[in-house]
Amino acid sequence: MDPHSLTQQFKDRLCLTAGLPSINPTSSAWQDPPAPIATAQSEVLPSVTDIAIIGSGITGTSVAHTILNNPQASGLRVTILEARNACSGATGRNGGHLISDTCGHFEHLVNALGIDETVKILRFSEANIADLKTLVAQLDDAERKAIELREVNATTTVTDANVLDGVRRSLKMMQDAVDKTSLKYNVVEDQNVLKNKYKYRSGLAVFEQEGAVALWPYRLITILQKRLLDAHKGRFTLETSTPVTSITHNEDASEYEPGYLLHTPRGIVSARKVIHCTNGYLSHLIPSLTGKLYPLRGTMSVQDPGSSFPKLGHLYSWTKMHAGSYDPETRCLTTGLYYAQQNANTGEIFIGGESQEVENLLTSNDSAVAASASRHISSIVPEIYLDADDAKTKKVWSGIMGFTADGLPMAGNLSRLSTGRTGSGEWIAAGFNGHGMDKCWLTGQAVAKMALGEAVPSWFPESFLISEERLKACTVDVAAAGIVGLFTGST
Template sequence: MGGVYECVKEAIVRPPGLPKANPTISSWQSPPDSVSNVRSAVLPKEVDIAIIGSGITGCSAARAIVSHKAGSAMRVAVLEARTAVSGATGRNGGHLISDTWGLFPELVDEFGLADAVDIARFSAENISTLRKVVSGLSDADQDTVEFRDVVATASLSDAQSWEGSKRAAEIFTEAMGPDFAIQIEVLADKDIAKACDFRFPLNDYSYANGVGFMKQHGAAALSAYRLVAAVWRQILDKHPKSIMLETETPVLSVEPETWQGKDGYRLTTPRGTIRASKVIHCTNGYTANLLPNLVGKLYPLRGTMSEQQLGPSFPQSGAEYSWTSTGLGSYDKKSDELLVNLWYAQQNPKSRNLFIGGEHQPIKEMLNGDDSKISSSARDHLSAITSKIFHNAGPTSVKNMWSGIMGFTADLFPFVGRLSKEMTGRDGNEEFIAAGFSGHGMDKCWLCGEAAALMALGEDVPAGFPKPFLISNRRIQDGTPEAAVKALVENIVCLANTSNDAAE
């Protein structure tokens, strides 16, 4: 392998480091929620379980523990390097969309139909569960979360992507049936529309171009930051003696330690040390900082998001639709720029502003854990993309732009479960993980966090939990940097030609 492959490999084998102390500020986080700086006056000395990370996965894990009979009397510390929900959860696009249908043929080929169906059901169950979580919030919090069921529309920009999507939708629909919560509607492409004198529907949904068009029913949109912040306030109000949220408390190291005849772990922070019998890692793209054996197997990818004001001709459709424009990616060796040709957008139902994100930037700037910066290339491309995707968007103006760190695994599936000594590189077998959602976590994170928490409490793997998501020594051994590079370049970027000659 050469060219783009070697550049990507060089980038993903660098340790991610700790989250930066001065990240860019997303529009979701302005103004910050009242929970953002919560922490104890003095760091607790000892707890039953330490959760590292306060995003949607860590929040779900904490909620599952204190809601469980075995965990209701436990003391749980949630250690967050920065303010609460300041990582990817507070920076993402706010989409609750299942990506399973598009992957379905490959899932069937690799794991068999039963596991593929489990993954699809798990995705739909996550979306359904988050609907229920939102319904349990106060009216005021529901208003700020802005959860709404939408039809997720998609424009395919090239024939290869369109044909692959049609095939995937057909196989998915046949397997899952007409009553499944996620339904994919395939609309006619341009050639069929022209031959049948049928008006191509792209413009009805504001798209400027594309060779094909699809709709996903059963999707939703929201502010993930506002949701998780509201749930944290609920948890802290209901369980003030059980849960301690410790913001601005980065974990510098995790070491096995025995005290008072008990095996556990010593977690070192700038505020002092804390002992925990068990540890749950929910730090996604930063995971390998505390688990160096996962470097190159779970790595950070910096995404870019924006809030843009639209021209007067763009309709107020944020309560009905979300948008995706996607197709084959590209690599420019001269500039080292990688185009992940996936642009995703939702419209705020109150302000009419468009929240749109996507990646077009040099490899070394994309594959790192620094969300205090935005590459100039990413800024330029994202600033200009809205008027290219939507025929009636202009004139547009960028109100805010920010970056966020996602966590990608070598096989693009989450790591969930108990960590072995081979994975941690240290003694002890009471560390757990729920991380590595590979850019598509909103339809997976909540129930993955719950599953990790239940396993930490001694429960079996939840019924129906996708087996391909369970972490194992085999997955770690197979997840070489070379495998990670191949998966990213060919399955996420989807280069039009991934031969060595083209990559060179």
């Protein structure tokens, strides 16, 4: 194989183990201003805990929320360890969407997993969205106002005939298999609707998803963390600026003893069980997963669309899909996927999408935005929207997502072979492939229940469970081929 081929470039990057989260990440608009608990930590790092959760995003918060509210776990001490400020990773850097990606990929999932498992994934995705809607509805007025959750029609303009055909087939296959869904899906091939209603500049059709959500995810998670800290004083702590640099295990410890030693710059924390919720950074502490679960750096921005563009953020969110491409001259990979929501109050558009070099895409370093990525995202709003020719970029930032070789999240108990440690009390909830908001919350619940000794919940997709057999199949070759297919439309 030509060592300079696109696939080889991917393989070279996939073989790199993730580092710790960057000390000076790019500044996300979602985190401005910082939450009151952004730098929360105990005066003295707890030396012992029952369950250590690594990562303070939506998944880690869900794990903590589930354990702390489980009557059978009322005596357990829980500690979240976060390398940076609270919710400073992907959850505090993403597009702020609660959208299911299952319907559009229904045909592919059926071919890979079968109809029953695909329907289960669809139900699971929709249930995540419903659960988070309910959770926000139970908060007080000031908290709900801060989170800015609104139910929207998530629209996607499709510009390629082949992509549109695939969406049509997936929709029909789903409608034939499922009597009723909580979200309403539809394809509209009316240029008047596409342009005058949704303000898309171009496209063959619009794929609609009624009942989806746009929100301020950073505020949601930090508000939930504040509530947990207030409600569970003495048994729950959030330790920010406390990166876990390594983990060792005392092989003489029983399962009821804190046999895990989590090494941090502030000291060592002993824990009975460890739950990894670091997504794209996971291979830093579990090197055997390098190339199987890998980091991918996304680009996000906030832009002023100009005075001619109406305020529609309380009604819609937007996505543009077209075939990806690779330019060997510039070495830039363009993914062909843009996702956007509009702040219903200010009219600003939060939009993300990728066009950058492979080495800038496959990295765990979010301390920079590639110049190519910044130029591209800063020019995209007028290309997508009508009446946005005067758009101005206000801020651009990056964030690290976790992708898996087989395109499915990884959840469950990690074997000793995977961790390289003698204990069997490590768990994983990671690898959400760019669609964490519609999968993380219930994945965190499921893994928390498993870690407490309960059976795998009946509603949890079996295809998400980690196993040695699955990991053996998730090779670097498979991962590289998947990225090529995902981002360039080829195989």
